[in-house]
Amino acid sequence: xxxxxxHVVKTYGTYRAVNDVSLEVPAGTVFxxxxxxxxxxxxxxxxITTITAPDEGKIFLDGELLNSRSPEKVGYxxxxxxxxxxxxxxxxxxxxxxxxxxxxxxxxxAIDYWxxxxxxxxxxxxxxxxxxxxxxxxxxxxxxxxxxxRLLILDEPFxxxxxxxxxxxxxxxxxxxxxxxxIIFSTHRMEQVEEMCNHIVLINKGKNVLYGExxxxxxxxxxxxxxxxxxxxxxxxxxxxFPVLKQEKGAYTFKLxxxxxxxxxxxxxxxxxxxxxxxxxILPSFNEIFIQRVAETETTA
Amino acid sequence: xSKLSLIIKREYxxxxxxxxxxxxxxxxxxxxxxxxxxxxxxxxxxGGDEVxxxxxxxxxxxxxxxxxxxxxxxxxxxKNLDQLKQxxxxxxxxxxxRIPPLTSFKQTDHTVYYYSEDKLAPEKSELIERRLATxxxxxxxxxxxxxxxxxxxxxxxxxxxPESLTGEDKDDQSKYTVGVGLAIxxxxxxxLFFMVLMYGQMVMRSVMEEKTNxxxxxxxxxxxxxxxxxxxxxxxxxxxxxxxxxxxxxSGAVSFLVPMVFGLNAPPPGAMDGAAQVDPELVQDTVTRVxxxxxxxxxxxxxxxxxxxxxxxxxxxxxxxxAVGSAMxxxxxxxxxxxxxxTLPLVLAFYIVSMAGWRNPDSGLMVFxxxxxxxxxxxxxxxxxxxxxxxxxxxxxxxxxxxxxLFVWLAGRIYRVGILMYGKKVTFKEIGKWLxxxx
Numbered sequence: 231x232x233x234x235x236x237h238v239v240k241t242y243g244t245y246r247a248v249n250d251v252s253l254e255v256p257a258g259t260v261f262x263x264x265x266x267x268x269x270x271x272x273x274x275x276x277x278i279t280t281i282t283a284p285d286e287g288k289i290f291l292d293g294e295l296l297n298s299r300s301p302e303k304v305g306y307x308x309x310x311x312x313x314x315x316x317x318x319x320x321x322x323x324x325x326x327x328x329x330x331x332x333x334x335x336x337x338x339x340a341i342d343y344w345x346x347x348x349x350x351x352x353x354x355x356x357x358x359x360x361x362x363x364x365x366x367x368x369x370x371x372x373x374x375x376x377x378x379x380r381l382l383i384l385d386e387p388f389x390x391x392x393x394x395x396x397x398x399x400x401x402x403x404x405x406x407x408x409x410x411x412x413i414i415f416s417t418h419r420m421e422q423v424e425e426m427c428n429h430i431v432l433i434n435k436g437k438n439v440l441y442g443e444x445x446x447x448x449x450x451x452x453x454x455x456x457x458x459x460x461x462x463x464x465x466x467x468x469x470x471x472f473p474v475l476k477q478e479k480g481a482y483t484f485k486l487x488x489x490x491x492x493x494x495x496x497x498x499x500x501x502x503x504x505x506x507x508x509x510x511x512i513l514p515s516f517n518e519i520f521i522q523r524v525a526e527t528e529t530t531a
Numbered sequence: 532x533s534k535l536s537l538i539i540k541r542e543y544x545x546x547x548x549x550x551x552x553x554x555x556x557x558x559x560x561x562x563x564x565x566x567x568x569x570x571x572x573x574x575x576x577x578g579g580d581e582v583x584x585x586x587x588x589x590x591x592x593x594x595x596x597x598x599x600x601x602x603x604x605x606x607x608x609x610k611n612l613d614q615l616k617q618x619x620x621x622x623x624x625x626x627x628x629r630i631p632p633l634t635s636f637k638q639t640d641h642t643v644y645y646y647s648e649d650k651l652a653p654e655k656s657e658l659i660e661r662r663l664a665t666x667x668x669x670x671x672x673x674x675x676x677x678x679x680x681x682x683x684x685x686x687x688x689x690x691x692x693p694e695s696l697t698g699e700d701k702d703d704q705s706k707y708t709v710g711v712g713l714a715i716x717x718x719x720x721x722x723l724f725f726m727v728l729m730y731g732q733m734v735m736r737s738v739m740e741e742k743t744n745x746x747x748x749x750x751x752x753x754x755x756x757x758x759x760x761x762x763x764x765x766x767x768x769x770x771x772x773x774x775x776x777x778x779x780x781x782s783g784a785v786s787f788l789v790p791m792v793f794g795l796n797a798p799p800p801g802a803m804d805g806a807a808q809v810d811p812e813l814v815q816d817t818v819t820r821v822x823x824x825x826x827x828x829x830x831x832x833x834x835x836x837x838x839x840x841x842x843x844x845x846x847x848x849x850x851x852x853x854a855v856g857s858a859m860x861x862x863x864x865x866x867x868x869x870x871x872x873x874t875l876p877l878v879l880a881f882y883i884v885s886m887a888g889w890r891n892p893d894s895g896l897m898v899f900x901x902x903x904x905x906x907x908x909x910x911x912x913x914x915x916x917x918x919x920x921x922x923x924x925x926x927x928x929x930x931x932x933x934x935x936x937l938f939v940w941l942a943g944r945i946y947r948v949g950i951l952m953y954g955k956k957v958t959f960k961e962i963g964k965w966l967x968x969x970x
Contacts, residue, residue, distance in 0.1 A: 242968065243964055243968075276748075276951070279751075279752040280752070281748065281751045281752055281756075281951070282947075282951075298755075301752055301753050301754070304752065306748075306749065306752040307749075308745070308748040308749060308752075310745045310748060310953070311745055311746075311748070311749065312744040312745030312746040312749070313744070313746055314545075314744065314746060315744060316545070317545065325537065325541055326749065326750075326753070328537050329534055329537060329538075329750065329753040329754055330753050370749075373749070374749075
């Protein structure tokens with residue numbers, strides 16, 4: 231476990247922003263943190279990044295209770311991000327890296343490496359305010375990873391990026407993950423969750439309402455929906471022995487009973503004359519699961 | 532390097548390298564240079580074009596008045612007023628000064644008349660009045676058969692010499708002691724007020740900048756909010772000290788170099804009011820006495836108390852400004868009222884010193900102000916030149932340092948919450964609640 235959050239509570243005045251949240255982030259995963267606006271994600275992240283401290287509960291990073299050295303193991307790119315506008319790119323990165331505990335020499339080497347990698351070595355002397363927003367975002371990303379954190383926390387990392395830079399950063403995130411860095415990825419964009427994350431937690435109203443492995447959750451929420459698409463039509467008089475949910479041209483959608491083996495469905499259609507062009511289980515999208523869980527917790531709350 | 536010193540270094544360097552800082556630091560002594568040059572120039576200036584004044588002396592008091600400072604006195608000879616007026620119209624002369632006969636020897640108010648098409652400059656008008664007064668005085672002395680030596684004997688100068696009851700007071704005090712004390716106190720108060728206000732507000736702006744830039748959350752994932760706040764306060768304070776030292780050194784160099792370069796001595800301020808009868812010996816005497824008084828001052832005590840009260844005052848007010856800056860954030864217009872608790876006591880202290888302190892540095896109000904920790908950083912240094920009782924100074928120092936620690940701590944608690952608070956209109960009540968937030 232790279233991160234273990236245990237019964238954490240955070241209250242601001244009378245407002246309980248985080249209400250008894252527990253979760254564990256396995257080392258080496260890309261962990262999605264989801265939730266509607268104001269759900270308590272940022273409050274939780276701020277405690278993990280030691281910006282604030284929990285009122286109750288404990289947070290362990292890499293097996294250690296959070297302490298004054300923890301920030302050096304964490305890289306955090308907040309959703310509301312920014313840089314010193316009047317400072318030069320090089321100086322700024324040097325400063326931020328040293329604050330994360332690198333020596334000046336280490337910091338310089340790391341900056342050289344990353345500026346080279348993004349092919350922007352000539353930016354060192356440029357002031358941040360002279361860069362475009364997308365360029366600033368690249369610098370922000372570099373600033374977050376210069377010190378090679380054990381845990382990288384990215385809050386909506388792709389907002390404001392064009393598709394090319396989004397892919398660039400996505401690839402870097404993947405490479406960082408492959409090199410052993412665990413990543414917490416906070417977003418509303420469900421397609422990104424499905425694309426990038428192995429584990430997720432869904433937070434609503436300060437509570438952990440859904441938590442686990444992506445595939446397992448999808449299985450848990452699947453409704454046994456299958457689609458069969460045929461190249462042609464079934465001969466007249468053929469009865470389908472399964473409940474058809476809907477039919478569009480040659481595509482049939484079925485909702486099978488839980489006990490039913492989906493192979494039986496396929497077997498039936500194999501015996502029919504039209505060629506099968508598609509056979510697929512329809513898994514719920516995270517969007518649907520998200521909306522469903524949020525709605526459920528709203529009504530029970 | 533520790534994180535705190537990294538922050539201090541950045542805060543210090545970014546400010547010191549700014550053009551505005553360099554210009555401001557260099558320009559102030561240049562301003563002094565310009566000021567000195569203007570004074571030198573003005574004292575050499577004779578007050579515009581020469582004015583030719585015909586003196587029609589009906590009283591017979593002013594036989595010959597020497598020309599002076601752009602005024603040429605021309606005896607009227609045998610011409611009467613109309614003839615002289617004619618000359619004015621023909622522009623042969625600029626004006627006619629008619630001195631009517633003295634009605635009585637006991638008369639002390641005299642009116643003389645000036646006929647001209649142009650207005651007489653106030654400076655020249657005063658000069659003529661003074662010269663005539665002297666002439667009339669001489670005339671009266673002559674009539675009474677007094678000579679000026681006898682008259683001098685009538686004038687007595689009295690000065691109070693304060694002596695302590697125990698006789699321990701070695702320092703022979705005089706009116707110069709008070710004057711020099713006031714000057715030193717005044718300069719200290721002025722410097723402290725401006726430095727605390729200026730650099731306190733610099734801290735506030737710097738806090739607001741990080742908040743609106745949104746970089747603060749990134750920084751705070753690396754350092755504790757308290758370190759960030761302290762780094763700013765200390766960094767800006769060092770900038771202030773740098774500027775003060777630079778000013779002192781540069782001003783010293785300028786006031787030393789200018790007379791050397793121009794071969795002139797900056798005239799004593801008294802030369803400006805046109806008192807031509809300043810006795811050079813008296814000036815010399817005053818300068819010597821002031822110098823003696825200055826050398827008698829306990830400079831070690833004054834400098835060290837300046838530093839102690841600057842540090843105390845600066846930390847008290849800079850931490851208030853930091854807290855206010857953290858609460859304000861995006862919309863600085865809306866938050867203006869929040870700066871009041873920080874600026875009001877400072878201005879009030881300055882006001883008390885400039886109103887009450889000048890009159891009596893040991894008045895009850897001044898004693899209170901020099902002990903009350905929000906005022907004392909401004910008020911106590913003013914009193915330092917007047918040997919206040921040691922226990923008042925000690926109490927004042929203890930209070931100001933304790934308050935500084937308390938305020939830094941309180942500001943830290945407000946700052947850590949305020950700096951992460953966006954899009955909320957902040958009230959004092961709200962800020963009060965922040966003090967009790969945990970973590």
